[in-house]
Structure formats: C-alpha cells, structure tokens
Amino acid sequence: MTKTFKTLADFLGTHFIYTYDNGWEYEWYAKNDHTVDYRIHGGMVAGRWVKDQQADIVMLTEGVYKISWTEPTGTDVALDFMPNELKLHGTIFFPKWVEEHPEITVTFQNEHIDLMEASREKYETYPKLVVPEFAKITYMGDAGEDNDEVISEAPYAGMPTDIREGRYFDANYQRISR
Numbered sequence: 001m002t003k004t005f006k007t008l009a010d011f012l013g014t015h016f017i018y019t020y021d022n023g024w025e026y027e028w029y030a031k032n033d034h035t036v037d038y039r040i041h042g043g044m045v046a047g048r049w050v051k052d053q054q055a056d057i058v059m060l061t062e063g064v065y066k067i068s069w070t071e072p073t074g075t076d077v078a079l080d081f082m083p084n085e086l087k088l089h090g091t092i093f094f095p096k097w098v099e100e101h102p103e104i105t106v107t108f109q110n111e112h113i114d115l116m117e118a119s120r121e122k123y124e125t126y127p128k129l130v131v132p133e134f135a136k137i138t139y140m141g142d143a144g145e146d147n148d149e150v151i152s153e154a155p156y157a158g159m160p161t162d163i164r165e166g167r168y169f170d171a172n173y174q175r176i177s178r
Ligand SMILES: C=Cc1ccc(O)cc1
Pocket: 026, 028, 038, 075, 077, 079, 090, 092
C-alpha cells in the first residue's frame, strides 16, 4: 500500500501489522469510526484476539490518528498512528492481574467476556503495568470498513508473514481458504 494518509476517511478500513520496540508484534484493524479488531502475535499476551472493541478514533492533525479504549479486562490502550512514517506509539495500561495471569486473557475474548469481567473483580488492579513503546509498521492493507474477514481466526505462527507476502487475503480482501 503506497497511499498518503490525509483524512480520517483515509485511515478507517486500514489493516496494520507492527512490531513494538520491545519485540511485541500486533495486528490491528480500524474497522469503522468507533470499532477496532486486533490479534496479538508476540509479547506478554500473544495469542489473544478481539473483535468489535468500541474505541474513540480521531485525527489529531493531517495523517496522525489517536485511538483510545478500555477493555473488559480493565486494560486501557492509547495508540497514536503516524502511518505516513510507518510508525506509531502505543501505551498499554495493564491491571496487575493481567500481568500476573496473562494466560486468562489469551483467547478469543468475545466468547469469554464474563470471565474477563469476573477476573477483574477477583484479582488485583494495582499497581498497573504501563507499557509505552514506539512500533514500526511492517504491513498496511486497505481492507475497507466493516470487513469481518480481516480478523476472523486465532493467530498462528507465520500468520503475519503469510499476510505480508500476499498468501492470506485475495484481491477483494477476503481470506484465502487454506
Ligand atoms: C491490548 C490491546 C492492544 C491492541 C493493540 C495495540 O497496539 C496495543 C494493545
């Protein structure tokens, strides 16, 4: 993808893969102006994936986008995308319980919302673990808005490479069946 991002509309519908400077690899999709999907390929909660997370999505200045949300786990996230520079800055605010029991969150969260909400009551919230990191964008795709094929299965080893090398989506940004 070689477009220059100027407006909020340019950003919505874009699918990204990026690696934080701490080595954590994430995949994230701006599904529409208030919804994000994501999949985590590397790091403390690798294997977790989420669809239809509600978020605040704004353009700060031309080509710079801020996304903020709070999750059923109690984890808070703020991302600042600078796609024209192939980079972003993300800050994740993990409750203490996610740091101590990350395995509880490593699942398709949408099917386990009750467990996330019960865990955030059962375990400790404080002190939070704050992880502020820059990341390098390694893939951008124009998936279009509200495309449920973008994040539609659990992450597997090699998935980011399959996507980057064009083995995962067809020309209409539909999953190529395996
Ligand atoms: C905890 C979710 C999350 C999703 C994307 C990202 O870049 C950081 C955190």
